[in-house]
Amino acid sequence: MSESILIVDDEKEIADLIEVYLKNDGYTVYKFYSGMEALKCIESTKLDMAILDVMLPDIDGFRICQKIRENYFFPIIMLTAKVEDSDKIMGLTIGADDYITKPFNPLEVVARVKTQLRRYVRYNNISEQQEISAYEYDIKGLLINKFTHRCSLFGKEISLTPTEFSILWYLCECRGRVVSSEELFEAVWGEKYLDNNNTVMAHIGRLREKLHEPAKNPKFIKTVWGVGYKVE
Incomplete structure (x- = not known):
């Protein structure tokens, strides 16, 4: 069964173009030109991904x-x-997994879609016969499990997006070692890191919020200034 993707953009030419490319790749597309119509679809339809324009006429x-x-x-x-x-960081901070700046090549959109869906499917279609205990970290009350795609802090479940989970898992895998922003970006996004890319910083900030980390002295994800991040 093909994945279902929501597209919301009031520029009809852009929405229509993305729709064509995604349908050509076998995806089911729900397309809207306004935010309110999209919200109704979200509540009534099982979706696997959303592509949202920032500027819409209503919401x-x-x-x-x-x-x-x-x-x-x-x-x-x-x-x-x-x-x-600031606009890019805002989207990432409130829970977006990626952003694309207009104008763009529609093939880039398709590539980004595939990357995000691969990550999402990988963490949400898990064989019950796999050995879960070998894919779990328990660090100072922070429990993260790769195959159930669940994370909890002192017994309370923390809701993470697929990208947030991938970042935290990679840092836990590299526990005790400093991971640069470049390494983290290329490991999680699978793309070449560019200078002045604030994507990693925005996601780290969002993760710290969810883990109730104090800004000045975080317990779990520590910043090594000028180098990167590490989980001790």
Whole structure:
């Protein structure tokens, strides 16, 4: 069965173009030109991913992203015509997994979609016969399990997006070693890291919020200034 993808963009030419490329790759597409219509679809339809434009005439993409994250954890890609880092960081901070700046090559969108869906499916279709205990870390009350894709802190479950989970898992795998932003980005996103890329920093900030980490002295994800991050 093909994955179902929501597209929301008030620029009809862009929405229609993405729809064509995704349908050509076998995906089921639900396309809307307004935010309110999209919200109705989210509540009534099983979705595997959302592609949200930031600027919409009725309700912006950030608000839609927040509404999705209240109940769902499928990947979200934000589309933005803005180039300010603050807009990109905002989307990542509220739960988006990736962003693409307009204008873009539709083939890039398809590639990003496939990357996010591979990660999401990998963590959510797990054989019951696999040995789960070998794929689990318990660090100072932080429990993360690769095959159930679950994370808890002192017994209370923490809801992570697929990207957030991948980042935390990779840091736990490298426990005790400093991981640079470049290494972390290329390991999780599978793409070449570019200078001044704030994607990793935004996701680390969001993870710390969910883990209730104090900004100045985090217990789990520590910053080694000028080098990277580590879990001790």
